[in-house]
Structure formats: C-alpha cells, structure tokens
Amino acid sequence: MQKMNKESAEDLAADERAERENEVLDQECINTLRFLSLDMVQTAKSGHAGTPMGAADMAYVLWDRFLRHNPRNPDWANRDRFVLSQGHACALLYSLLYVTGYDLSLEELKRFRQWGSETPGHPEYGLTPGVSVTTGPLGQGFAHGVGMAIAERFLADHFNREGFNVFDHYTYGTCSDGDLQEGVTSEAASLAGTLHLGKLIYLYDDNGAQIDTTTDVTFGENVAERFRAYGWQVLGPINGTELDSISSAIRDAQIETERPSIIIVRTLIGRDAPREGMREMHSDPIPDEEVRAAKSSVGWPPEKTFYVPDIVLSHMRKAVDRGARQESEWEGMIEEYAKKYPDLGERLRRQLLGDLPRDWDKGLDDLFTSEKEPMPTREASGKILNTLVKHVHALTGGSADVGGSVKSNLSGYGDFGWHEYSGHNIHFGVREHAMGAIAGGMALHGGVIPYTATYFNFSDYMRPPMRLAALMKIRVIYLFSHDSIGLGQDGPTHQPVEQLMGLRAVPHMIVVRPSDATEAVEAWKVAMLNSKGPTVLVLSRQALPIIDRSTYASAKGLKRGGYVLWKGNKGKRIDAILLATGSEVHLALEAAKKLAEERVNVTVVSMPSWELFDKQSREYKESVLPEKIKARIAVEAGSTIGWEHYVGLDGGVVGLNRFGASGPGDIVLRKLGFTSEHIVKVTKEVIKRNKRR
C-alpha cells in the first residue's frame, strides 16, 4: 500500500499502524498458503511443496490485489484467467481456492493426491472448481494461457461496443524454469509477442533450481533478453518476498497494453525450511523436524497442521462478495447490452454456452450433390468450413503455415493480428505444438470453437496438447491433411503411417477419416456436435472420387462410425467383408466389384471412425460385421497393428508395416500394395483360409 499525503501527524501514525497491521495480515495469509501446501504434501507423503513455499507471496499478491474472479461461479465469462503452468505446485492453487471460498473443502485438501479426491497430483480442469486448465506437462499451461488471451481479444473485438466492455479481462499465469525450457513455451511466447497480447501477464518463478541440477548447468540463457526479443515487456527481477514490488510490477504489466508482460520474480524454493533454496526441496515430503523448523522460523505454530487463522479466512473470503459484486455488475451490463444489441446479445449468450445456432448446418448437405469430379477431402473440408462459418461465428482457427494447402483458411474473414483482432484466421507460424495448446486454451476460455490445421504427420508435434484436450474433454477440432503415403513426393518424412492408430489409442478422442467429400460433410458434423471432447479429421491430399450416394449407402452412416457402403449380391451368402477408411474405401469398392465378377460376394464397410462405431449397439455392430463372417479384410494405408480389433486373427490387413517412400502418390500406393488386385488376392486367401477351418 502506498502512503498518501495527509496533513496531521496523527493521521500518519494511524496510517502506519494500519500498514503494519496489513503487513502482518499479508504475512499470515501467505504463511497460511505455504503451510497448507506443505501440510498437504506431508499428509499425502507425496507432492511438491518447494514451489508453494517460495511462490506463495506472488500468488497471494496476484489473487488478493488483482485477480477478478467469482469463487461462487468459476465459469464467469469475463473473469480474469489464472494459469498455474507449473502444475506440480498445485497444492498452492488448491490452498488459494480453499481460502478464497471456492467449492473446495479443507477436507479435500487433506485428501491431497488420494483416490477420488478433488485435489489430484496435478490440477485437473473439470474436476476441481476454479481450475481453469489441466497442467503438469511443462510448458502446456503457458501456451494454453496464450490461447485464452487470444480468445479474449477475438471476442472483445467482436462483441465490445462503446460503453460495453463485454470481454475485458486479463490472463495471468505463473511459470517455472521448466516451463520456460520447453519449446512449446518458446513458440507460444513468440506468437504472443507478434500478436501484441497486452493483457497476458506471466509471473516467472525464478528460483534457480531444477530437479536434477541448478539452472546454471542447463539453462544459461538470459530469459529477460529472450522475452524482450519476442516483443514482451520484461519486468524485474524483483525479490519474491517484496509484496509491494510484486504489486507494482503487476500494475506496470497492466498499464502496458501493446506487449504481453513477464515479471521475473526471484524466489527461494522451499523458503524458510532448513534446506531452502536447494533443488532437493522440489518434491516429496521433507523430514517432520524440517517442517517444524520452517513453521517455527516464521512464528507459525509448529505442531499445528492445516492451520488457517480466522483473520486469514475472513480476509481472503472477501473474494466471495467482491467476486459476486463484480460478476453482478457485469451481468447488469450484459442485460443492457442485450437490450441495445439484441442480435449480438443472443449470439453472445449462445457462444458462451457453446451452443450452435439453429441453422448451423445450413447448406452442408447440398454442397457436393452436383459435384462429379474427384476432389481431395481437404478441399471438401475447406468448402465445408467456409460454409459453416457463415452461420457459426464462433469458429476461429488457423494453420501452422500450411493453411493454403490444408484448405483451412476462412475466405473473407480476415487475419487475426494486432491491427485487427476480429480476424478469424490465426496464422500460427510453423509452431504446431503451440498451435495445439493455444487452441486448447481458446476452447477453455469459451465463446469460440477453435480448430487447427497442419499435415497429419506433424500431429506428432502436437500430441501433448491433443492429449490434454482429450483429458479435459474440451471441444477442439484438429484438421490434418496429407493423410497417408498417398501424398506422394514429399516422401517418408511427410507420410504418416502410425499416426492413425496412435491417435485412436487416445481415450476420449474421436478420429474420423472420411472417404470422400460427402463423408467429409458428415465428419464435420460429428466434429461440430462433439462438444465434449476433441475431434480429429484426417484428410487426403489427393483427389478422391465422390461416391454416388444414389447407388451406394448414404454418407450419413458415418455418424455411427462404420456402415455398410455396398453389398455385392443381396440375399446371397457373404463370402467376405472388406473394411476400409479414407482413400482406401475406393480401392475396396473396386476390389469388391472385381470379386463380384468372379462370383465372390463381398460387402464393403466404410469405417471412418472406430470410436463412433465401438459406441453403437451390439445389434448395429452385428448388422455391419456379422459375427459369423470371419473372412474380414481391413484396408488402410497405415500401420496394420490394431486392425485385428475388427478382423481378428482369421482376417487379413492390407496396410503398412514400413515407412513410405518419395514418388508420385499413385505409384507409391501401388508399389506398397494398395491396388485392387492386391486386395482381391488377399481377400481370396483369407476366404480360402477360413473355408479350410
């Protein structure tokens, strides 16, 4: 608190007394947070108390003096966002949530890291009220925060009107040495600087200690200079125990509107414990006598655990009324806003709920009805996306520098940039990893439906945030084109092989590989309607015939994951079933026709999404894959491993157990066995093998 000019000496003395009292209260609050965290780790006999012990001061200042949030409504749309990027320090976050009045009890703090508790070993979005993002894998929080700040700017530019700052909040976060070493942080920070995200503010817990070493051994860089190079305002270094310095740095960060800010805060890991500052303080319990020593050293009752002085609770819980008031003021404004701008108000309401407008899918079904020419599914996807965005204004996203190629650009919807935050097209640069995390952060922010786009092979760069999206069950749409060796000449460095199966193995992730433009429409519908998790759309670079749905089964079957596309000779005994996805569906059809000419009766199943198919009823599955038909052949230009899930040990797989090769796509496919002739041959072998039994 800064002194103010007063006239009488008496007033000054009273001020000083009040200040001293405030200082005492501040320290009580901070110590409460620190020792709650420490007690949690000691009780669990597991966890990380070192960072809470050192970083509680900065977190306290931020939460007590700056953070606008409503503990009774953690989902308030215009709250400040808080990201704990060093998720291992979650005991500190849980302590903050408890003392500020979130729906998290002291009992839950005592059950830290126990089965079924709301206080897991790393913060989990959706599990603990007030946790805005799941963190733990380092760097992810930092980059997700950039996504939140992007969503805020995008929505502000779309919704704010004179006198109505509908979206106007900060995204704050704390991060560690480890976070700053991760490449995803570098990518996100570079983009944040380029985009002038002035409302993004990170506090860097610079404690000089990593798990294995001190930072000088492996982290010799000048972090301040690096962030200045990215276009950030760098504040500090400041002493992590000087509350007013922290306050004033945060204020400076708020004042700077053109650049994101990072405040370098020097702290001591495990401060006040006998081995403070040593990297051994990073994790795991410390001997009880050290805990007592730490508590005693600051006048904390050494034998008490989970001790929260009343004065602390009553001070910190002011956040409840303050937050309720702040949100209610905002709600009042929104009511006025909705009156003045009814359309915008309605759109706002809907976007915040994550709902789609009534006419969201208008025009989709007719998109390709008159198309006769083969078309890459990436191109179909581009047309679909550009149709969708006309009605679904929440759609925003972009590509890691291959938007023109993945066909992910929204034509006429502008580029998102510091001169025009309303643009829907985000140019992520060649930063797939940050793209994934930023999209996650946007989804978490709410109000937008984010999508990303790159080549399928480079999904490998994005796996960590894709996994988090699945774990958090948030709506992110990942577009991946160039989906197989069929991409051709770019060669094996660009040809995915194992990626399809690798992503199918991720829980809660829906993977869809459409076989033509009409299935691409249905795939996009699945993605749009899947509000409870991420969807992966896997698209071809090469042109694929558009399946004539008057002859073949409707593409609407896609929503059930797999469906019978073609039955050779209805009524006749089925000799074999061919299952295929994407471009290989056409080969399977070709093979089936050839077999039909030889009086071999084969059913072709299009199986664009395993996850959707596996969720169907037993009856439906039996109708597609009758149990008694053991002669099943899967065809997919990807790893064979896994396809036994449908074809069993009696079937066959035409797939790849090698990397691809550079050459024209059609030749590469042919050379590696993706011809109808080869499928015919394998099918006959499988039928023969099964007859012998």
Add this chain to the structure above:
Amino acid sequence: MQKMNKESAEDLAADERAERENEVLDQECINTLRFLSLDMVQTAKSGHAGTPMGAADMAYVLWDRFLRHNPRNPDWANRDRFVLSQGHACALLYSLLYVTGYDLSLEELKRFRQWGSETPGHPEYGLTPGVSVTTGPLGQGFAHGVGMAIAERFLADHFNREGFNVFDHYTYGTCSDGDLQEGVTSEAASLAGTLHLGKLIYLYDDNGAQIDTTTDVTFGENVAERFRAYGWQVLGPINGTELDSISSAIRDAQIETERPSIIIVRTLIGRDAPREGMREMHSDPIPDEEVRAAKSSVGWPPEKTFYVPDIVLSHMRKAVDRGARQESEWEGMIEEYAKKYPDLGERLRRQLLGDLPRDWDKGLDDLFTSEKEPMPTREASGKILNTLVKHVHALTGGSADVGGSVKSNLSGYGDFGWHEYSGHNIHFGVREHAMGAIAGGMALHGGVIPYTATYFNFSDYMRPPMRLAALMKIRVIYLFSHDSIGLGQDGPTHQPVEQLMGLRAVPHMIVVRPSDATEAVEAWKVAMLNSKGPTVLVLSRQALPIIDRSTYASAKGLKRGGYVLWKGNKGKRIDAILLATGSEVHLALEAAKKLAEERVNVTVVSMPSWELFDKQSREYKESVLPEKIKARIAVEAGSTIGWEHYVGLDGGVVGLNRFGASGPGDIVLRKLGFTSEHIVKVTKEVIKRNKRR
C-alpha cells in the same frame, strides 16, 4: 579473395584479372546449383526451388571455401558435418553432392522425387551418399546438428591428445524461418548456448517469406536478440549475394570458440525469377517462361536444362582430391596415434565402427541373482546402465531433468558441460523434444551410443525425432520410466495410457517393457545389440518382484519378444493363455495360480516386445501361442486397442480405455481393474465363451 601487397602494377592487374575470373567462376558455380535445383523441380513438377534460388550463394561459399569433407567417403569420421535443416530445399543439397563428386549421378538429379530414386522429396540419411541427416519436419535438422556438435566435443575430450586432434571438426548447417519458429530449435539452441558449443555454425536463410504469409504476420520477434539471449554469437545480417561477406562471417564464426554462431543471411526466395521474393515462390513448379526469364536474367542459356559448365564441374570436383588428401592426412595421424596410444586407438576404431567391446555385457547376468527384494525396473535399469558404462565407454546420454528419478545417471562419469566435455551425463533440461533430436544427432555423428531418459508420458514430446530415428535406422536408446497408471499420485497428466501402442505402431522401432529386473537385463542387451534402429525401454516407477528364474522360465526368453513364463500343469490341456507385459506379468502369474487352484490350466506368456516376437519363426510363435488355443487374455495397463493382434476376437483384454487418476499407485491399479481377481473373472468368461463355440 583478399588482395595482397604486390610491388608492380603489372602484378596488380594480373591479380585483378584473376579476381574477376574467380568472381565469374563463383557466379557460374552458384548459377549451376540454382538452375540444377530449379530444373529438378520443373522436371518433377513438384518440389521447392525458391530456397535453392536464394540460398545457393551461401551454400556455395560454405562448401567451396570451408567445408572439409571427402566426397568419396561420406563417412569420414572427422569430416565437417553439414545439416540442411530446411530439408525441403534438398534439390540444392543434391546439386551440391553431384557437383562436388559424391556418388550421385546427374541422372539421379533428373529423377528427383521419383519412385526408387536417390533424390527423394526430402533428404534421407542412408539413401543418398553425403546426406548426414534426414530432414524435412522443421526444426529437427537444427537440433540434430546440436547433437553432432555435442558428440564432437565429447569425443575430442576423450580421444584428443597433444599433437593429435583426432576429433576437430565443425558442424555447419543452414536453417529457415520455419526452423526457427519450431520449439525444438529453441530448446536445442538454448542448450547449445549453455554448453558453449563454439564449433557449431548455422547460416540462417532470412528470406522473410513463409508459405501462408510473410514473416511479419507471424514471426515478429527479433531473432538476433533471441540468439544472443541464448548465449550465441550473432553475425550479420549480411546480404546473401555478397560472397566475401559470407566468407568473412563464417571465418568470424570459426574464430569464436566459446559460443555457437548464427549468421543471419538476407536472401530473396526465388531470386531472379520474375516473382522473386514472393512467398508463392516457396514450392511447386513455376511457369516455364518464368524459368527461362530467370535463366536469361543472369546470362544462363534459357533453353538448357541440367546444364553444368565444364569449368564449374572441374572447379567443384576439386573437392574430391582435396577431401581425399584431408582424410588421408587424418588417417596418417590416426596411425601414429594408434602406435603411441594403442588402447585408445583400439577403442577409437571400435567406437567409430559402432562395435561393442568383447566384455561389453560383463557382470550383467549376475546383477540381480542375489536380489530378493522387489525393485522398480527403472532402478534395475540404472544398475545395468552403470555396469555397462564400465566397459562401453561410448555410452553417453542423460535426462530431461528427471535423471535422478529415471535412474539414468552414470555415477562417477561426470557431467557434460563447457568446463568438462568428457562428462558422460548430459543434462538436457526440461527439453524432451530437443533431447530426442540431439540424441539422434549424436548417433548420426558416430563414435557414441546415446541414450535419453524421461517419463513415459512425455515420450509424446519426443515423437518427431523418435520417428526420424526409426526412419534413419540409427541406434538411440530411449529410457522411459513411470510407465503406467501404476506411477500413482502424479495423476493422469503423468500416467501413460496410449503411448505403448502408439510407439509399437512405429515401423523399425523396438519397444520393450520388461517385467522385472532380470528381464530389464535382457532388455538392455537387446538395446545394446540393436545397432540398426532405436530401442524404447519402458520402465516401472513402482517396485516389482524379481521373478525367481529357478522356478520360472529364464528371462533370456525376452530376446524372442515373448516366451512362456509359466505353464500351469504340464501335459494337461491348456484352458487359456494369459499374455502380459511389465508390471502386469506379476498379476497374470497371480491370477494363473488362483486359476490353477480351481483346476483351470492357464499358461502365462511374458510378452515384453511385440516387434521381436513377430520376427520369430512360425514354429516358435506356435509354441508360445498355439493356434488352437483361442482363449487368450492380454493384460496390460494401457490401451486395449491393438491387443487383438494376439488375442483375436475370441479373447479378452484387461487394459484401459480411459485416462488414469491420481491416487496411490496400488489403489489406482486396483480401482481400474488390475487385480488378479478381475483377471481370473475375465479369463473364466473368455474360456466359457470359447467353449460355447
């Protein structure tokens, strides 16, 4: 060429004439490289000519005036390394290889990007003589180069002696905007600066153009300041057509021995074509008239394709004799060296061949014979590693800041750092992605056997370089501990689920998940002997009983991937087969025993490595998994998808189709179905189901 002091005006005139001639020759050489590249792309009707057109000058200066290499022996151990990080510009590299006399014909240049050619769409190590690393996925080349520079320093410190600079070469590379945007580059650059890798020199092709946008839209950062912050010497920006400026910058980079150097070279993408400098020049053919215009503009015969003037070839091919001489001088020195230091000489020879010493596995078999207490396989791995390094001096590696936890530290072998490059322990920092790429670069350099270590869940951060290692078939050993939900309290952000299956799907990658300390020994043997590709060792955090091999089958069965560990009641009909890996093998054994008590006869198969098992003879496989036994149950704390590969549709899988949860490991395992009781139940169901048939 710099002018020298001469006395007579005549000499001066002659010098000037020679200089002019040299300048003309330089330009002829550069234009040859540029138009060869352009003709390759035009012929293939696919590829990237924009960068070669702009960056040929710098590449020419580097290759003509600095690079020490022997075109007739691309594997010369002490050659300078050259990394083309922007692999899409490979036409330039192939042109360089051709004109300097590598075993790559002009015909192959004409077959650019064709099936079976030696000139694939991105450079492939092992396919094209002179390609030192497979590049294409951006950022990978840059980070692999850091690995090469690390290997050079490590080996120099171990082998160099007074008067014998056995290892003394530079690692040069070129990189693009896209490379510098990728997080893996940031990670690697930060570490390279920290490690003072003064012999690492990158030329940054700063052309201001990306595929989707100009760089200002997405790359506003100050690259020079960023690299200074990492501790690099930053040279330039210089004009990419001023050869002497390029030369002098490279010389300055060589002179600086304490810091890696990056030279910022301003170029024009597609220089001299009508649309030079425009991002549209990045890839794909350009209209023929533009090609002719480009050629004409610099006096190149517009109608000629693949034109290599004799004067160019005879100048550039001098590299053959020069290289042969350089290598032969080095070989001469090595002969002397081997005489003076016979032990070192022998070790050098062996390490360069990648061979193991005769006694490489000494002590391994006895390591755990007297151990009775359960032990985590990570701990066993640590003991094995520390035993191996006593004999295998080539072993060097480290961890992404969890070496103490993965038990990957080599005790008594020092830390690799700028004050002591002989240390075997590399502290990568929290930079898993760069760690993977650096290890790949070290393997490519040769002379070392690199390993990496982190938690299994964070293998997701490393997939791109792991994939490249598999594609390149190079020996890298990846240690991953904390291999399942069994790790417990850190929760689902740290608990791998899909990673096992995801890596099994990668071609040429051997994945091994040992079930106890004795299998860990065999797993390490597999890794050490697998010189033709990467090996993944998946290790437990939690303690696992050491299987008494006097009662159960020998762990040596591991080398066949899977083996019968225990037969319930020999001679009796087998009711079911339980297959398991890692920690679940113990559960399977427990279940089998319980079943035996109920007179259900079950065989337990330990299946630590699918890849190894699938390579076995049909007979062996039949002996482990008799075809007639359909009641098979797989048990693994990971995705169930894929296990049908062994259990088919008649079997069952006890696995996970969800993420884990935070709680003590034993409780999490139990709650999610990993108990012998549950396995018994599933086994009975499977047996019953199969009897009905």
